Amino acid sequence: MTATGEEHAGALTGPWWWGRRRSAVLDGSLALVSAVECGAEGIPFARDAGIPVSVGIVFGLIAGSVLLVRRKWPIAVVLVAIAITPAQMGFLMGIVGLYTLAACELPRRIIVALAGMSLLGTMIVTFVRVRQDMARGDLTLGDWFVPFASITTSLGLTAPPVLLGLYVGARRRLMESLRERADSLERELQLLAERAEERAEWARNEERTRIAREMHDVVAHRVSLMVVHAAALQAVARKDPEKAVRNAALVGDMGRQALTELREMLGVLRAGDGAGRRAASVSLAVVGVAEAVSEAVAEEAAGDGPCLSELEELVGQSAAAGMVVDLSVEGEARLYAAEVEQTAYRVVQEALTNVHKHAAGAKTYVRLAHRGAEIAMQVENEPPEPGSGSAARLPSGGNGLVGMRERVVALGGVFVSGPTDAGGFRVSAVIPAA
Numbered sequence: 001m002t003a004t005g006e007e008h009a010g011a012l013t014g015p016w017w018w019g020r021r022r023s024a025v026l027d028g029s030l031a032l033v034s035a036v037e038c039g040a041e042g043i044p045f046a047r048d049a050g051i052p053v054s055v056g057i058v059f060g061l062i063a064g065s066v067l068l069v070r071r072k073w074p075i076a077v078v079l080v081a082i083a084i085t086p087a088q089m090g091f092l093m094g095i096v097g098l099y100t101l102a103a104c105e106l107p108r109r110i111i112v113a114l115a116g117m118s119l120l121g122t123m124i125v126t127f128v129r130v131r132q133d134m135a136r137g138d139l140t141l142g143d144w145f146v147p148f149a150s151i152t153t154s155l156g157l158t159a160p161p162v163l164l165g166l167y168v169g170a171r172r173r174l175m176e177s178l179r180e181r182a183d184s185l186e187r188e189l190q191l192l193a194e195r196a197e198e199r200a201e202w203a204r205n206e207e208r209t210r211i212a213r214e215m216h217d218v219v220a221h222r223v224s225l226m227v228v229h230a231a232a233l234q235a236v237a238r239k240d241p242e243k244a245v246r247n248a249a250l251v252g253d254m255g256r257q258a259l260t261e262l263r264e265m266l267g268v269l270r271a272g273d274g275a276g277r278r279a280a281s282v283s284l285a286v287v288g289v290a291e292a293v294s295e296a297v298a299e300e301a302a303g304d305g306p307c308l309s310e311l312e313e314l315v316g317q318s319a320a321a322g323m324v325v326d327l328s329v330e331g332e333a334r335l336y337a338a339e340v341e342q343t344a345y346r347v348v349q350e351a352l353t354n355v356h357k358h359a360a361g362a363k364t365y366v367r368l369a370h371r372g373a374e375i376a377m378q379v380e381n382e383p384p385e386p387g388s389g390s391a392a393r394l395p396s397g398g399n400g401l402v403g404m405r406e407r408v409v410a411l412g413g414v415f416v417s418g419p420t421d422a423g424g425f426r427v428s429a430v431i432p433a434a
Contacts (some may be wrong), residue, residue: 070097350368351404
């Protein structure tokens, strides 16, 4: 496997300018061999130059040890190799220096210029040496051998290391580019994973809120009416009053307990703790509560959802429970999208439920207006008369107005609720028809 850029950078533990310890050992070994070579070649150079042999050896050792800095200053190594070429010294240093120069990330013109200088210097020195040997009689070949020997020798000492260095440098740059791309892809995958987790959490929260809103709208209204009927039964029972009162009180207690448990479960759904298992267990618990009012909930869930044509029936149910409700419709009724009609129905339903809870006995006005590009609804109740508080004592979880607002805003509408100047309460909503 290929290490990423971060892992590759973390592996750079060598001393000074070396990235790895093994690179430092390799350069040190090459410099030692080059120094020994140049020191040995310094002996004949000193004799030919007429200087002490020790000076030639020391000069060769110093010149050959320059190979130690080939990774830091490759140009300097190549220039030193070119400078000592007339002394027939530094062949190893010239080859390794050209290879390092070609493998470095230097401008191509510098590499070509220095390689050309090395080629020309080697060619000239070889040409002179071969001619001297032929003049002394050491070589008896024809004159053609001098240029041939100089050209082949210079090319053999220059071209292979330069070409190999160019190949290794290109491969190294390719590997670095692949490492960078791998790092970039890894970061992008990490970002995508984080965004996917955020989207999943958002979807879970939306689903919990939707379940809470649906269960509240479907169950709360009908259970509230059940409690109101039970309270009315307590007041009007005449035949076997004691038994009627006990049964009515039992119905009222069961209804209140069902509403309390339902709202506790809805609160857990909205809380967002333990997304998967908690949502599943609470959903099962809500189903259990729904089964407690099985006929009403099943009837609501079996259809495609409520629509505005059922609004009169909804108002009639509240009127049957003892509420004085005035329904008025403006404009010509027409068909809307299913979600628009369901939202409008739920707003009126929840507003009537709130009147049952908080203003029992108060006269209520329900207004529905069909407009060109929107549908508007308003539910307003007068202040309850003193002493007319409901004996039902319905519990309230505070999610009704929140659910109405969420429904309306989700369709791009406007929702407003609050007390009136007369002491009552008003709920208004406008929903786009499209």
